[in-house]
Amino acid sequence: MPTRILPAVGDADAVRSITTLLSQLPDAEPVTPVADSTQLIDTLARLAAESVDELPEVVVVHERIGPVPALELIREVALRFPAVGVILITSDASPGLFSAAMDSGARGLVALPLSYEELVNRVQAVAQWSVGVRRHLGHGGDVFTGVGGRAVTVSGAKGGVGATLTAIQLALAAQASGHSTALVDMDLQAGDIASYLDVQFRRSVVDLAGITDISPRVLADAVFRHDTGVALLLAPGEGERGEEVTDRAARQVVSALRSRYEVVVLDCGAQLSGASAAAVEMADTALLVTTPDVVAVRAAKRTVRMWDRLQIRKAEETTIVVNRHTRGTEIQPPLIQKITGTAVAGTAIPANFKELQGAVDAGRIHELDNKSTVKQALWGLAGELGIVKAPEGERKGGGRLRGDRGSVSFRRRREAGG
Numbered sequence: 001m002p003t004r005i006l007p008a009v010g011d012a013d014a015v016r017s018i019t020t021l022l023s024q025l026p027d028a029e030p031v032t033p034v035a036d037s038t039q040l041i042d043t044l045a046r047l048a049a050e051s052v053d054e055l056p057e058v059v060v061v062h063e064r065i066g067p068v069p070a071l072e073l074i075r076e077v078a079l080r081f082p083a084v085g086v087i088l089i090t091s092d093a094s095p096g097l098f099s100a101a102m103d104s105g106a107r108g109l110v111a112l113p114l115s116y117e118e119l120v121n122r123v124q125a126v127a128q129w130s131v132g133v134r135r136h137l138g139h140g141g142d143v144f145t146g147v148g149g150r151a152v153t154v155s156g157a158k159g160g161v162g163a164t165l166t167a168i169q170l171a172l173a174a175q176a177s178g179h180s181t182a183l184v185d186m187d188l189q190a191g192d193i194a195s196y197l198d199v200q201f202r203r204s205v206v207d208l209a210g211i212t213d214i215s216p217r218v219l220a221d222a223v224f225r226h227d228t229g230v231a232l233l234l235a236p237g238e239g240e241r242g243e244e245v246t247d248r249a250a251r252q253v254v255s256a257l258r259s260r261y262e263v264v265v266l267d268c269g270a271q272l273s274g275a276s277a278a279a280v281e282m283a284d285t286a287l288l289v290t291t292p293d294v295v296a297v298r299a300a301k302r303t304v305r306m307w308d309r310l311q312i313r314k315a316e317e318t319t320i321v322v323n324r325h326t327r328g329t330e331i332q333p334p335l336i337q338k339i340t341g342t343a344v345a346g347t348a349i350p351a352n353f354k355e356l357q358g359a360v361d362a363g364r365i366h367e368l369d370n371k372s373t374v375k376q377a378l379w380g381l382a383g384e385l386g387i388v389k390a391p392e393g394e395r396k397g398g399g400r401l402r403g404d405r406g407s408v409s410f411r412r413r414r415e416a417g418g
Contacts, residue, residue, distance in 0.1 A: 001027075002027050002028065002029040003025075003027055003028050003029060003057050003058060003123065003124075003127040004029050004031055004056035004057055004058070005022050005025075005028055005029065005030045005031065005056060005057070005058045005059075005060060005123065006030075006031050006033075006034065006040070006043070006044075006056040006058070006059045006060070007019060007022065007030065007033040007034070007059075007060045007062075008033070008034050008036075008037070008039075008040040008059060008060065008061045008062065008065050008073070009033055009034075009035070009060075009062040009065065009089075010035050010036055010062065010064055010065050010066055011062065011064055014062055014064070015033050015035075017114065018033075018060065018062070018089065018114065019033060021114055021116060021119060022060070022119075022123075024116065025119065025120050025123055026120070028123065031056060036065065036066055036067060037065055037066065037067060037068035037073045037076075038067075040059070040061075040065075040073065040077070041073075041076065041077070041080075044059075044077065044080070044081050044084065045080075048081065052083070052134075055081060055083070055084055056084065057084070057085060057126070057127045057130040057131060058084075058085050058086075058087060058123055058126050058127055058130065059077060059084055059085070059086045059087070060086075060087050060089060060123075061073060061074055061077075061086055061087070061088050061089065061106075062089050063088065063089060063090040063091065063092070063112075070088060070090075071088075071100055071101065071104045072104075072248075072251070074086050074088060074101065074104040074105055074106050075104040075105055075252070075255070076251075076255055077105070078104065078105025078106075079105070079214075079252075079255045079256060079259050080255060080258060080259050082133070082259075083130055083133045083134045084130065085107040085108070085126035085127065085129050085130040086105065086106045086107055086108075086126075087106065087107065087108045087109070087110055087122055087123065087126055088101045088106045088108070088109045088110070089109075089110050089112060089114070090109060090110075090111065090112060091111070091112040093109065093111035097109070103212065103213075107125075107126045107129055107130075108122040108125065108126050109122075110122050149257070149258040149259065149260070149261050149262050149263065149264055150258075150262065150263050150264065150284050150285070150386075150387055151254060151257075151258055151264045151266065151279075151282060151283045151284050151285075152170060152263070152264070152265050152266070152283060152284065152285045152286075152287065152385065152387060153186075153265075153266045153268050153276075153279050153280045153283040153285070153286045153287065154166050154167040154170065154265065154266065154267050154268065154287045154289060154321075155268040155269065155270065155276070155280065155286070155287065155288050155289065155303070156269060156270035156288075156289050156290075157270065157288055157289065157290040157291075157296050157297070157299040157300035157303055158270050158290075158295070158296055158299040159269075159270045161270070161289050161290055161291050161296055161323055161324075162289055162291070162323040162324070162349070163187075163267060163268075163269065163270065163289045164187070164191075164192050164193060164196060164267050164269075165196070165356070165360075165365065165378075166287070166289050166321060166323065166349070166378060166381075167183065167193070167265050167266070167267035168183065168193060168196055168197070168267075168365055168366070169365075169368075169375060169378035169379065169382070170265050170378065170381065170382045170385070170387065171183035171230050171263070171265040172228055172230060172366055172379075173378070173379040173382035173383075173387070173388050174262075174263040174265070174382060174387045174388055175228055175229045175230045175263075176228075176388075177382075177388035177389040178389045179261075179262040179263045179387065179388070179389060180231075180260075180261045180262045180263070181229075181230050181231065181261060181262065181263045181264075181265065182223065182230070182231040182232075182233060182257045182260075182261040182263070182264045182265070183230050183231070183232050183233070183265050183266075183267070184205065184232075184233045184253070184254075184257065184264065184265070184266040184267065184279075185204075185205070185232075185233065185234050185235035185267050186205070186235070186250070186266045186267060186268045186269070186275060186276050186279050187235060187267055187268060187269025187270075187271070187276070188205070188206075188235050188236065188239070188241075188242025188243075188245055188269075188273060188275060188276075189235075189239035189240070189242045189271070190235075190239060190269060190271075191234065191235025191267065191269065193232065193234060193235070193267060194232075194234050194235070195363055196360065196363060196365045197226060197232070197363060197364075197365065197366060198362070198363025198364060199224060199226065199232065199234075201224040201232070201234055203221065203222045203223075203224070203234075204222075204233070204234045204235060204236040204237070204241075205222070205233050205234065205235065205236070205245055205253060206236045206241050206242070206244050206245060207221075207222050208222050208233075208249065208252070208253050208256075209244045209245045209246065209249040209253075210244070210249075211252075212252070214252055214253065214256035216260060219256050219257070219260060226366070227366075228366050231261065233253070233257070242273070242275075245273075245275040246274055246275065247274035247275055247277060247278040248278075249275065250274070250275035250276070250278040250279055251278050251282060254266070254278070254279055254282050255282075263387045265387075266279045266283070268280060270299075272303075272306065277307075277310065277312050280307065280312055280313055281312050281313060283313075284404060285319060285385055285404050286313050286317065286318050286319065287318075287319050287320075287321050287345070288300055288303060288304065288318055288319070288320050288321070288340075288342070289320075289321045289323050290320060290321070290322060290323065290336065291322070291323050291324045292322055292324065292325055292326075292329045292331040292332065292333075292336065293329075293331065294331070297331060297336055297339055297340070300320060300336070300339075300340050301339055301340050304318055304340050304341065304342055315340065315341040315342050316341070316342065316343065318340075318342045318343070319342060319343045319344070319345055319404075320333075320336055320337065320340055320342045320343070320344045320345065321344075321345045321347075321348075321349065321381065322336060322344065322345070322348040322349065323348075323349040323351075324349065324350070324351035324353075325348035325349060325350055325351060326350070326351050333348055345381055345384060345385075346384055347377055347380045347381040347384050348377070349374060349377045349378060349381070350373050350374060350377055352372075352373055352374050355368070355369070355372045355373065355374050355375075356368065356372070356374060385404075386404075
């Protein structure tokens with residue numbers, strides 16, 4: 001059986017030389033190269049969605065791949081596609097880089113300029129490893145639960161606009177429809193998910209911050225299984241400890257969750273941190289919740305522009321959710337769309353706090369009455385986002401918004417202001 005090799009190379013000259021050499025390898029089947037990290041993850045996720053057997057045995061990552069640095073990209077591939085062997089091609093063959101590459105999940109390193117003999121030996125060894133892993137695990141999608149799991153971030157244009165309530169109800173809707181779902185409180189200094197659901201748990205996202213390899217067991221120890229079935233990863237009880245969750249740690253946490261759950265909903269709050277910025281950057285769908293008043297809409301516009309300046313997310317890749325909407329208000333969703341330059345969810349959440357107050361005060365928001373217009377709207381929004389399973393017989397894959405990316409997208413955030 002030929003070895004399928006996917007080159008991830010950004011430089012045009014390097015693409016030609018690498019693909020030429022790969023095509024000369026015995027029993028090799030090079031596939032169309034990808035030019036950047038986003039394309040690589042998108043391609044692997046698409047292939048995995050069709051069948052795990054469609055994934056290439058070997059991925060070759062060039063050191064100058066971008067926009068995500070090569071080692072971070074290798075870590076992402078290793079976490080999400082554990083039976084794909086990754087080889088790093090680099091001009092730095094030092095022991096330090098070799099060790100760093102192995103720690104990131106690479107199965108081999110080949111030095112530049114490329115040597116045919118070194119490349120063939122490494123590709124064959126990695127291909128044998130990949131085949132062995134697949135044989136040991138067995139075939140079928142059940143082995144790779146959650147590969148390409150959908151990540152949805154919920155941010156507030158300002159405090160008090162309803163981002164946490166939105167995140168919780170989206171997660172409940174996804175879980176109730178049959179998706180394995182994780183809900184993460186990434187509002188690290190002021191997170192309220194535990195209060196809304198009346199849970200107390202000694203572990204939090206901070207417990208994962210210093211771990212470079214988040215195994216399924218480590219992840220399981222950190223999450224709290226709620227009565228509804230949703231897996232909760234809570235904010236720390238001591239807000240100052242939120243600073244321990246760096247943008248790099250947040251990337252690793254999100255990647256680990258995506259590899260284990262079909263839907264991951266992250267409440268990112270209204271204050272931008274390195275961790276929340278990384279989550280929004282990685283998300284398939286980034287929601288920004290606002291209320292239809294001048295102050296909140298101006299805050300939404302500032303947030304969208306800030307995300308764009310910091311290269312976190314483009315306006316057209318962001319979806320506004322209008323909360324506390326009434327037909328009589330002067331500011332309607334089309335005007336908000338025009339002001340912010342974003343997509344606006346077709347489902348607006350009605351203003352009816354009286355329905356919510358009892359459940360909120362009791363910390364039982366998960367027991368909100370099914371007749372609640374707010375709950376109905378939020379669960380309808382979940383359907384619009386495509387994070388609930390369609391009833392048997394309905395066409396799958398619908399519900400995408402213009403602001404969706406379809407799969408994870410990576411761009412390096414500028415250090416300034418982040």
